[in-house]
Every structure is written in structure tokens, then in C-alpha cells.
Amino acid sequence: MVKSDPYRALGLKKELLANIEDFDWLVKALAMGEHLGKKSSKRLGTGLEFSQYRPYSQGDDLRQLDWKIYARTDKFYIKQSEIDTNISVTFIPDQSASMKYAEGEWSKQAHSKLMIAILAFLSSENGDKYGISGIHQGDLGLIPHLGKKHWQRFLSHLINLEESTTFSKPLIPKVQEKELFVVFTDLYEKDDEWLSFIKTLKTRRNEVIVFHLMGEQELNLSFTKTTLFKDLEDNTEIKIDPPILKESYQRKLSQWIETLREDFRNEGVDYTLVNMAEPIDQVINQFLWHRKKLI
Numbered sequence: 001m002v003k004s005d006p007y008r009a010l011g012l013k014k015e016l017l018a019n020i021e022d023f024d025w026l027v028k029a030l031a032m033g034e035h036l037g038k039k040s041s042k043r044l045g046t047g048l049e050f051s052q053y054r055p056y057s058q059g060d061d062l063r064q065l066d067w068k069i070y071a072r073t074d075k076f077y078i079k080q081s082e083i084d085t086n087i088s089v090t091f092i093p094d095q096s097a098s099m100k101y102a103e104g105e106w107s108k109q110a111h112s113k114l115m116i117a118i119l120a121f122l123s124s125e126n127g128d129k130y131g132i133s134g135i136h137q138g139d140l141g142l143i144p145h146l147g148k149k150h151w152q153r154f155l156s157h158l159i160n161l162e163e164s165t166t167f168s169k170p171l172i173p174k175v176q177e178k179e180l181f182v183v184f185t186d187l188y189e190k191d192d193e194w195l196s197f198i199k200t201l202k203t204r205r206n207e208v209i210v211f212h213l214m215g216e217q218e219l220n221l222s223f224t225k226t227t228l229f230k231d232l233e234d235n236t237e238i239k240i241d242p243p244i245l246k247e248s249y250q251r252k253l254s255q256w257i258e259t260l261r262e263d264f265r266n267e268g269v270d271y272t273l274v275n276m277a278e279p280i281d282q283v284i285n286q287f288l289w290h291r292k293k294l295i
């Protein structure tokens with residue numbers, strides 16, 4: 001059953017949303033001109049038909065300053081224009097058992113759901129279509145759409161996502177628009193199944209963003225005594241002494257992460273490592289600034 005308050009169920013607090021920067025996170029696709037075409041939604045940007053002025057704010061592109069207005073008023077204003085966009089956003093959450101890994105009472109699964117809810121909220125506010133993938137034949141996901149009813153359906157679907165014991169290839173709803181796929185995963189895999197799947201998503205037509213979720217203790221192996229570790233997907237167990245293995249573990253982990261970065265960079269995939277211990281609004285804002293700088 002869906003909880004009566006989906007915002008509370010996901011941890012999507014008003015105070016949290018208030019801390020999120022009001023940036024359009026699809027700026028890379030727009031700046032590259034890949035999503036200009038059929039008329040769909042109107043977005044204020046830096047091309048096509050002139051629309052209006054607005055006061056300059058920190059982080060704006062200085063090239064868009066109107067110096068004539070500055071000469072007359074001694075105030076900075078940005079020229080805005082309307083860009084016709086035709087893009088849909090599909091969120092792809094990893095629902096395999098390893099995402100149940102938790103530090104404290106907060107799991108990777110919960111973390112990814114909250115991040116998805118925040119970015120879907122921004123998409124909704126910006127007038128972008130958004131949806132979510134399915135994980136098996138019984139869950140076909142939600143086709144990207146707009147509107148208040150869709151937002152409520154999206155939250156309900158997000159809360160009630162079913163789990164999969166191991167990797168199950170996400171089912172992507174078919175749409176007519178160009179697509180932005182946003183993947184949330186810990187990238188734990190046996191045979192490169194996640195990497196292979198993500199690479200199939202990236203085409204000249206589509207853009208892909210990957211959020212790689214890891215816990216603070218995972219990143220630093222900050223356990224002080226002999227600990228029994230259990231694989232959440234195949235239930236195998238191993239007992240280790242973390243202080244002895246910590247240096248070797250961190251070295252191999254750093255190598256793995258750097259290999260992932262390079263792999264994704266070569267594929268044209270936008271990769272972000274997420275430390276679950278960092279405040280989620282800080283993580284989202286850093287990501288939004290990163291996207292803004294891609295213009």
C-alpha cells in the first residue's frame with residue numbers, strides 16, 4: 001500500500017527542496033543544440049527567439065549580459081530567449097539486492113529514491129517530461145509525462161518499486177522524444193552487466209547520467225575490528241580484519257573508480273560518485289553547478 005504522505009515516505013521535505021538551487025539541469029543537452037526541434041515545452045535559454053530580461057545572478061553566463069541596459073541603468077541584466085525543447089527524462093534505479101546496503105538506517109535504495117524525487121520535482125517545475133524505468137515484465141515503469149496527476153503517480157510508483165535479487169535489465173518506456181537517461185546504481189556486477197547496459201543507452205540522440213552510490217564506510221573501510229561481510233545478492237560471506245586490509249582496499253577501490261570515470265568519459269556518459277554521508281542537497285547542488293558549467 002502507498003503511504004498516505006508520499007513526501008514523508010521518501011524523505012522529500014519542503015526544507016530540503018528550498019535548499020536546492022533553481023537551475024535547469026538539462027543545460028548540457030540544450031547548449032549542444034541536440035534537443036531543438038519539434039515544439040514541446042518552452043524553456044528560457046540562450047538561443048532562438050528573444051523573450052525578456054532578468055536581473056543577473058551569480059553563476060550566469062557573462063556573455064548574456066546586456067551592456068546597453070547596464071550603460072543606461074548601471075544594473076546588470078541577462079537577455080533570455082525561448083528555446084523549443086523536445087526531450088524526456090527517464091530515471092533508472094538499480095533495484096538489485098546490493099542496493100539494500102545501509103549505513104545506520106539509511107540504505108542506498110532510499111538514497112537513490114530521494115535523489116530521483118528531487119530531480120523529478122525539478123523536471124516537473126521546468127516543464128520537462130519525466131518517467132521511470134521498469135525492472136521486470138510485471139513492472140513496465142512509467143512513460144515520461146507532465147502534470148499534477150503524473151507527479152502523484154510517479155511518487156507512488158517510486159515508493160512501491162519492487163526489488164530484484166540480482167541484475168535485471170531495466171525496461172525503458174518507448175517515447176518519441178530524444179531522451180536523457182539518469183541511472184542510480186552502486187555498479188556492483190558480476191559480468192559487466194550494468195556497464196554494458198549503460199553503454200547501450202548512450203547514442204548520438206540520447207544523453208546518459210550515472211549516479212554511483214556508495215556509503216562512507218564502503219569508501220573508507222572504516223571498521224575497527226574483525227567483521228563478517230555478506231554479499232546481499234548471492235549470500236556468500238567472508239570474515240576479514242579491516243585495519244589490516246584498509247590500505248590495499250582503498251588503493252584498489254580508487255583504481256576501480258578511476259577506471260569507471262575514464263570508461264564513462266570515453267563513452268560520453270556524465271558520471272558522478274555519490275558519498276551517502278554527504279548532505280543530499282549539497283550533492284544535488286554540486287551536480288547542478290557541474291551541469292551549468294557544461295554550457
